[in-house]
Amino acid sequence: MDSQSPLRQAKSGESMMVVRNNNETPTRKVQLLDVEEIPEGKAKRVEIEGSRIAVTRINGEIYAVGDMCTHANYALSEGPVDTEELTIECWKHGAQFCLKTGEAISLPAIRPIISYQLETIQTSVFIHLPEKGSA
Numbered sequence: 794m795d796s797q798s799p800l801r802q803a804k805s806g807e808s809m810m811v812v813r814n815n816n817e818t819p820t821r822k823v824q825l826l827d828v829e830e831i832p833e834g835k836a837k838r839v840e841i842e843g844s845r846i847a848v849t850r851i852n853g854e855i856y857a858v859g860d861m862c863t864h865a866n867y868a869l870s871e872g873p874v875d876t877e878e879l880t881i882e883c884w885k886h887g888a889q890f891c892l893k894t895g896e897a898i899s900l901p902a903i904r905p906i907i908s909y910q911l912e913t914i915q916t917s918v919f920i921h922l923p924e925k926g927s928a
Contacts, residue, residue, distance in 0.1 A: 875889075
C-alpha cells in the first residue's frame, strides 16, 4: 500500500458470525469501518481480504459496492458519487452504477458490480462477505 492509498486491511479474526442473505449464500459479518470514517457524498476505498470495496454515506445511509468498474477495471472510489440519484460513476469512461443494487445503469458498462449488505452496531459498520469457500 502506498502512503496516499485509503485502503485498510481487515485484521484476521474480525469475522463475527455466519448469516444468510436473501439468496441463501452463507455470509459472515466483518467489521468494515466506524461510521465517522465514511465520507458523506464521496467514496472511500477499503480493502478486506483482497476485495476492494467503495464505501459512501448519503443522508445517514451507508452503501458499499465493489470498487472496480465492470467495463474497464478502474477504481470507482476515485469517481463522483451522485447523492440524489444514489449512483457512483467511473472516472475514466463515465459508466454509472446504482449504489443500492450494483446495477450498471449507463454505458459503457453492462455488467453489475457487487452490492454488499451492511449492518451498523453502535458506531461500527459491518459488511457481510461470502463465507470462505462459498463464493
